[in-house]
Amino acid sequence: MGTALIYDEEMTKYKLLWVDPACKIEVPERLTVSHGALVRNGLTDRCICLPVREAVDAEILLVHSEEYLEAVKQTPHMTLEDLKEFTLQYGDVYFHPNIYHCAKLAVGSALQLVDSVLMGKVKNGMALVRPPGHHSMRSAANGFCVFNNVAIAAQYAKQKYGVKRILIVDWDIHHGQGVQYCFEDDPSVLYFSWHRYEHQKFWPNLKDSDYDIVGKGEGAGFNINVPWNKVGMENSDYLSVFCHVLLPIAYEFCPDLVLVCAGFDSAIGDLEGEMCATPDIFAHLTYLLMNLAEGKLCAVLEGGYNLTSLAQSVCQTVQTLLGDPLPPLTNLTGPCRSTLESLQCVRAAHRQHWSCLRHAVDLPTFEISTIRIKSSGEENKDEAEVWEEQKSPEEKIWPEPPKRVSPRVCSAVVLPDGVVCPDACERLSSSEDLGPHLLTLKKDFLKDADDSAVTALSRVFSLIDKMKNNEIRNGLALVGDAAMTMTCVVQHVAAEVDSRVFLVCVGNGNIPGHIIEDGKTLVVQISGEDTEEQGSKYYVPVCLKKGCTDTSGFAQAMFSLLLPLGYQHNPSLVLLVRMPGSGVCDIMWQQLTALLQSFAQGHTLVLLQEDDKACVGPTASILLGNPAPPLGQLPASLKEDAEAVERLRSRLQADWNLLLATAPENG
Numbered sequence: 001m002g003t004a005l006i007y008d009e010e011m012t013k014y015k016l017l018w019v020d021p022a023c024k025i026e027v028p029e030r031l032t033v034s035h036g037a038l039v040r041n042g043l044t045d046r047c048i049c050l051p052v053r054e055a056v057d058a059e060i061l062l063v064h065s066e067e068y069l070e071a072v073k074q075t076p077h078m079t080l081e082d083l084k085e086f087t088l089q090y091g092d093v094y095f096h097p098n099i100y101h102c103a104k105l106a107v108g109s110a111l112q113l114v115d116s117v118l119m120g121k122v123k124n125g126m127a128l129v130r131p132p133g134h135h136s137m138r139s140a141a142n143g144f145c146v147f148n149n150v151a152i153a154a155q156y157a158k159q160k161y162g163v164k165r166i167l168i169v170d171w172d173i174h175h176g177q178g179v180q181y182c183f184e185d186d187p188s189v190l191y192f193s194w195h196r197y198e199h200q201k202f203w204p205n206l207k208d209s210d211y212d213i214v215g216k217g218e219g220a221g222f223n224i225n226v227p228w229n230k231v232g233m234e235n236s237d238y239l240s241v242f243c244h245v246l247l248p249i250a251y252e253f254c255p256d257l258v259l260v261c262a263g264f265d266s267a268i269g270d271l272e273g274e275m276c277a278t279p280d281i282f283a284h285l286t287y288l289l290m291n292l293a294e295g296k297l298c299a300v301l302e303g304g305y306n307l308t309s310l311a312q313s314v315c316q317t318v319q320t321l322l323g324d325p326l327p328p329l330t331n332l333t334g335p336c337r338s339t340l341e342s343l344q345c346v347r348a349a350h351r352q353h354w355s356c357l358r359h360a361v362d363l364p365t366f367e368i369s370t371i372r373i374k375s376s377g378e379e380n381k382d383e384a385e386v387w388e389e390q391k392s393p394e395e396k397i398w399p400e401p402p403k404r405v406s407p408r409v410c411s412a413v414v415l416p417d418g419v420v421c422p423d424a425c426e427r428l429s430s431s432e433d434l435g436p437h438l439l440t441l442k443k444d445f446l447k448d449a450d451d452s453a454v455t456a457l458s459r460v461f462s463l464i465d466k467m468k469n470n471e472i473r474n475g476l477a478l479v480g481d482a483a484m485t486m487t488c489v490v491q492h493v494a495a496e497v498d499s500r501v502f503l504v505c506v507g508n509g510n511i512p513g514h515i516i517e518d519g520k521t522l523v524v525q526i527s528g529e530d531t532e533e534q535g536s537k538y539y540v541p542v543c544l545k546k547g548c549t550d551t552s553g554f555a556q557a558m559f560s561l562l563l564p565l566g567y568q569h570n571p572s573l574v575l576l577v578r579m580p581g582s583g584v585c586d587i588m589w590q591q592l593t594a595l596l597q598s599f600a601q602g603h604t605l606v607l608l609q610e611d612d613k614a615c616v617g618p619t620a621s622i623l624l625g626n627p628a629p630p631l632g633q634l635p636a637s638l639k640e641d642a643e644a645v646e647r648l649r650s651r652l653q654a655d656w657n658l659l660l661a662t663a664p665e666n667g
């Protein structure tokens with residue numbers, strides 16, 4: 001199934017007709033440059049372009065009042081003076097004779113997207129619309145918004161398809177108060193928004209946007225506000241909030257549909273947001289949401305006013321929806337103090353509502369500052385760098401996002417004879433030239449192994465070479481001895497200069513100490529064995545009391561440990577090993593396999609033990625880019641497991657500060 005793209009140039013045919021400094025940034029070019037960039041990058045050709053349609057009254061009335069709709073209906077016939085007069089009753093928004101028509105198209109686009117995803121015609125999609133929607137309220141236009149496109153889409157999905165739980169993620173830099181008000185007492189819609197707040201000093205200056213506004217009545221806990229109290233937030237800050245707040249709660253909520261208020265004024269260069277996150281962060285934010293709701297994700301454009309970063313961010317988002325490999329995120333320096341403060345406050349406010357936060361250790365909140373938490377070995381910024389940071393936003397410069405090339409072959413497999421090769425995978429042919437490997441293998445790795453083991457290992461090494469040359473994206477091998485193969489692979493890869501391995505070992509089995517000495521290999525082992533005291537900076541043993549069968553504990557370790565560590569290690573290869581008898585359930589395994597594709601541009605090598613051959617199909621499905629099935633609504637994890645994970649995080653966070661989720665007590 002493909003990716004839908006909805007766009008129509010009719011939505012560019014309205015603009016500001018008078019002088020209003022607050023509104024002049026909302027221009028038609030926002031849509032033309034976004035769509036133009038998609039065309040230029042060959043992305044529109046790869047999407048399923050769906051036609052727009054006008055929303056009908058009944059759909060708009062799912063969220064808005066009749067009097068408001070009737071009032072907006074009058075605007076096409078108004079004179080310029082009437083339009084100005086009409087506009088005065090609302091805030092930071094303007095009207096135009098054609099804006100009602102465009103607002104109906106914007107809603108209709110969102111509904112077309114929901115229809116095509118929920119009817120299974122497409123996997124996911126994006127709607128490029130204006131006017132945006134997330135600020136508009138039941139009876140008021142606001143913040144360039146006329147009708148609340150995404151709020152209407154959520155009500156529509158519930159009413160027409162009986163969708164039980166909907167997650168709305170609003171990564172726009174402004175608080176979508178219109179969405180919040182619409183669902184604040186509705187436990188079937190979980191609304192998450194981060195937004196520039198600066199202690200209520202930033203527009204729309206609402207107390208309702210603060211972290212302690214969690215929803216009302218039945219909806220308590222289903223509204224998450226993450227305030228940014230400083231500008232200049234970077235990729236690390238955004239990732240921290242996803243890892244330590246959004247993803248754990250979203251997985252516990254287990255939505256049937258994900259809607260994104262995809263505003264890009266949260267990207268670097270935008271004068272409204274004044275943030276420093278780069279366009280490629282949206283590739284990752286999109287991907288991290290794609291393993292919820294079995295990939296049913298509808299992204300609808302909201303804000304975004306720097307035409308360069310807007311176009312780049314839209315392309316990054318659509319490329320991920322299409323399944324292209326993710327770009328590496330470099331120099332993640334960890335969250336700043338202000339972010340940690342917000343993280344801590346949000347987690348504390350939601351602790352009573354979400355079991356994933358129940359055992360979280362939260363310290364009292366502290367005064368806010370943006371002193372960046374010293375990551376280990378961070379040299380003091382020199383004069384030039386400090387000056388760079390103090391430049392005003394419009395002079396910000398950032399590198400063009402890297403090209404994201406999909407290899408010709410997605411998944412290659414090494415399987416013993418007699419094991420069927422999964423559809424769409426490519427079997428490494430036995431005639432593969434194994435010569436050069438064999439000799440080194442025999443000498444270095446396998447003194448007394450039999451020929452079949454040597455052949456298998458040489459084929460595994462071929463998989464790695466093909467990933468290095470980007471001939472294949474990922475690989476899967478069914479081997480006689482997973483542990484031995486794992487050790488050989490790590491040694492083989494570590495021998496290369498700029499290689500870094502992220503080894504994720506699921507199940508019991510001892511990891512030979514020498515493979516973690518060089519600092520190039522980071523090992524996370526999730527098992528039921530209590531090996532906590534052997535931990536070090538590069539060896540992270542996660543012990544789950546009930547072993548890997550415990551979905552909640554496993555999931556918590558995935559988000560609050562594995563993801564931050566993986567991002568900060570920034571590996572060139574991910575090695576995922578399923579030890580025999582691990583007990584991990586297939587869906588958890590699939591979710592883990594999917595999540596690990598965030599790293600190393602998807603270069604994941606999965607090792608399975610021969611008697612786990614039933615795993616080959618489910619694993620291959622994920623490696624081929626299919627979404628992982630839902631884990632179901634997650635119960636609370638065991639107290640001792642949660643505490644063990646917290647102990648690990650506090651031991652490791654000095655070295656890996658993406659693990660931080662609370663502001664340290666000292667200054």
Ligand SMILES: NCCCNCCCCCC(=O)CS
Nearest residue numbers: 022092143144174203302303
């Ligand atoms: N009244 C003082 C100036 C405040 N500027 C308001 C700008 C509204 C932004 C709305 C937006 O970007 C939607 S995503």
Ligand SMILES: [Zn+2]
Nearest residue numbers: 172174265303
């Ligand atoms: Zn915005």
